[in-house]
Amino acid sequence: LIRAFWVREFGGDWSRQMDYPPKRWFDEPLTKGALKGEHLRRDKYDELLQVYYDKRGWDDRGIPTKATMER
Secondary structure (H helix, E strand, O other), rough: OOHHHHHHHHHOOOHHHHHOOOOOOHHHOOOOOOOOOOOOOOOHHHHHHHHHHHHOEOOOOOOHHHHHHHO
């Protein structure tokens, strides 16, 4: 229900980009910790984001489908 509210407020401007972390997370490697030197891979992030959308009953833009809203 919260997602439907945000989609309503943003209207036609809603896109899956709203669910992306900051650009630097994809571009800049981590500087410390067990994953030092690694960074997010955009292709993998997109893949997992789509899995999340599917599990939630949302379309490719992250908008709840009519069937999801009627549950």
